[in-house]
Amino acid sequence: MSDSSFFGSGALERRTFLRVVGASAATASLVLAGCSDPAPEPTPTVQNQLLLGESDTGLLNYFYLLKQLEVAFYQKIVDTPPSNLVAGDKAAFDDLRDHGLAHRETLRFALGASTYETRLERPLAFDFSSIVLTSRVGVLTAAQQLEDLSVAAYAGALPLLVAPTTVALLAKIASVEARHAAFVRDLRTPGTFAGNDVVVNAGALQSVSLAKTPVQVVEEAKAFFLPFVVVTQSLPSA
Amino acid sequence: MNILNLLSDIEKVDPEVFDRLDSRRRVFQHLSGLGGKLAAAAVPLALGAVLNKAYAGATATQASVLEVLNYALLLEHLEANFYNLGMVNTSITGGLSANNVKALNTIRADENNHVIFLRGVISAAPFSSTPVNPAVSDFDYTGAQGGARAALFPDVLSNAATFLAVAQALEDTGVRAYKGSATDLMANKTVLEAALNIHSVEARHAARLRTMRRGGALTDRASLVAAVPGSASTSPKSWVTGRDANGPAPGKTDAVYGPGTPATGTAATIFFPAEDNLTQASANIATLLNSAAIAGLTSPNATLAASEAFDEPLDMATVKAIARNFVRTGTPTFALLS
Numbered sequence: 090m091s092d093s094s095f096f097g098s099g100a101l102e103r104r105t106f107l108r109v110v111g112a113s114a115a116t117a118s119l120v121l122a123g124c125s126d127p128a129p130e131p132t133p134t135v136q137n138q139l140l141l142g143e144s145d146t147g148l149l150n151y152f153y154l155l156k157q158l159e160v161a162f163y164q165k166i167v168d169t170p171p172s173n174l175v176a177g178d179k180a181a182f183d184d185l186r187d188h189g190l191a192h193r194e195t196l197r198f199a200l201g202a203s204t205y206e207t208r209l210e211r212p213l214a215f216d217f218s219s220i221v222l223t224s225r226v227g228v229l230t231a232a233q234q235l236e237d238l239s240v241a242a243y244a245g246a247l248p249l250l251v252a253p254t255t256v257a258l259l260a261k262i263a264s265v266e267a268r269h270a271a272f273v274r275d276l277r278t279p280g281t282f283a284g285n286d287v288v289v290n291a292g293a294l295q296s297v298s299l300a301k302t303p304v305q306v307v308e309e310a311k312a313f314f315l316p317f318v319v320v321t322q323s324l325p326s327a
Numbered sequence: 328m329n330i331l332n333l334l335s336d337i338e339k340v341d342p343e344v345f346d347r348l349d350s351r352r353r354v355f356q357h358l359s360g361l362g363g364k365l366a367a368a369a370v371p372l373a374l375g376a377v378l379n380k381a382y383a384g385a386t387a388t389q390a391s392v393l394e395v396l397n398y399a400l401l402l403e404h405l406e407a408n409f410y411n412l413g414m415v416n417t418s419i420t421g422g423l424s425a426n427n428v429k430a431l432n433t434i435r436a437d438e439n440n441h442v443i444f445l446r447g448v449i450s451a452a453p454f455s456s457t458p459v460n461p462a463v464s465d466f467d468y469t470g471a472q473g474g475a476r477a478a479l480f481p482d483v484l485s486n487a488a489t490f491l492a493v494a495q496a497l498e499d500t501g502v503r504a505y506k507g508s509a510t511d512l513m514a515n516k517t518v519l520e521a522a523l524n525i526h527s528v529e530a531r532h533a534a535r536l537r538t539m540r541r542g543g544a545l546t547d548r549a550s551l552v553a554a555v556p557g558s559a560s561t562s563p564k565s566w567v568t569g570r571d572a573n574g575p576a577p578g579k580t581d582a583v584y585g586p587g588t589p590a591t592g593t594a595a596t597i598f599f600p601a602e603d604n605l606t607q608a609s610a611n612i613a614t615l616l617n618s619a620a621i622a623g624l625t626s627p628n629a630t631l632a633a634s635e636a637f638d639e640p641l642d643m644a645t646v647k648a649i650a651r652n653f654v655r656t657g658t659p660t661f662a663l664l665s
């Protein structure tokens with residue numbers, strides 16, 4: 090179709106337009122209506138590339154993937170706890186695993202048929218060879234790394250979402266991740282719940298936590314996804 | 328595809344389209360950046376996202392970003408001032424272990440920095456506004472509202488346990504307040520990200536205070552003390568379980584863990600259920616977990632997890648009502664919170 094025909098008559102009232110464009114499904118077709126070129130060929134899939142998708146769905150898949158990683162990690166500790174865990178640790182790791190499961194299943198439900206896994210032949214097996222799972226300090230160090238990363242991931246990616254209800258849903262998880270992070274940090278080193286490495290301690294942003302973009306988060310966590318490489322280019326970046 | 332023609336056509340029916348897209352220059356920077364980064368096939372979807380963002384605010388009946396900022400600033404003043412008064416009092420610090428004093432001073436510094444940060448944001452462009460500035464004397468942490476009624480926490484500034492209990496209620500309220508306003512800030516992504524960052528720091532504080540209360544004010548390694556099941560008021564987990572038996576002071580702190588307004592809604596609306604809510608995205612998460620039949624996850628634990636794994640938001644009016652408990656009646660601050 091030509092570029093002018095959609096709006097050409099001038100009959101479309103501003104009020105109508107606002108109503109139409111307010112619906113995201115309509116937006117996609119409206120924008121596609123502006124295309125005069127045939128759709129280009131999709132980018133060929135490279136082996137072991139993990140594609141998350143675009144827009145809000147892509148971001149939900151990003152959080153789903155991070156949550157799967159976290160649950161797989163806690164499940165390993167629950168299944169085979171390090172022998173030097175102290176009293177109370179086991180109950181704490183049970184809680185962290187259970188919360189992760191609640192988050193994971195919620196995200197899976199929210200994604201429905203749009204999970205990135207539909208493009209995989211078999212479920213992802215995470216690679217934990219980069220961390221020590223056999224000592225208390227090892228699992229607490231890794232738990233702290235994952236929880237702090239999660240806190241930064243939520244703060245960095247929530248502003249990239251379009252649907253307010255998705256922002257509201259993920260914000261409910263974001264603060265629980267921060268509670269986890271603070272708790273795990275205190276278990277490892279008492280008093281570091283809001284340490285200088287995660288909460289800025291100088292300048293205009295003093296006492297404000299550090300957000301990380303999906304690109305930064307995936308870069309930090311990439312060893313866990315091997316042999317898969319998570320592709321972040323399709324995710325929103327602004 | 329001719330994006331320029333498309334935007335120009337949109338402008339014919341909506342002259343404000345470029346304002347909605349921040350600025351003409353920024354749109355084209357955004358789109359040209361996308362073109363470089365994305366396969367051509369992705370551009371229509373990306374442009375759809377741009378338009379969605381631009382028009383999300385057009386239908387929203389939400390408080391302005393500046394209103395939220397001043398509201399957040401009032402709450403930060405409430406918190407900062409609380410720690411400023413308590414942590415210089417030897418009857419408080421004397422009742423706390425060394426690690427706990429250090430933790431509370433960290434929290435105190437964070438809250439004071441949040442005040443400075445928010446004042447800076449409000450003063451600077453694009454708001455260029457004068458931030459609210461509540462007087463220290465406007466606050467009354469005993470909950471007597473300056474003598475208007477009997478005190479709720481008469482020894483709050485002289486008893487470490489009471490001090491920690493009120494601190495927990497304030498921080499848990501802060502978490503719910505920032506969360507409840509997050510969607511009102513979507514029109515300004517810089518402010519939204521900053522608010523989410525502060526939100527997570529508040530949650531870290533809340534978790535630490537809960538750990539301290541669980542372990543006892545004088546216990547230095549409080550994190551090693553497990554919560555006593557069924558005693559959420561006196562021995563809370565670091566996260567909120569159910570309604571936490573109505574909080575650290577049942578009968579006084581119930582609203583901190585209770586529902587906001589509106590308390591119910593659909594998956595397509597924003598609403599403010601109590602902390603014992605089990606439904607997310609219109610699914611009962613406990614049921615979801617049980618039907619997934621996950622090895623090692625018992626049904627009672629699935630119900631606990633479905634509640635604990637989600638902090639619920641609170642609306643501005645409900646948070647203001649909670650905050651008024653600690654403000655003298657008849658003061659400018661009380662009026663701002665009414």
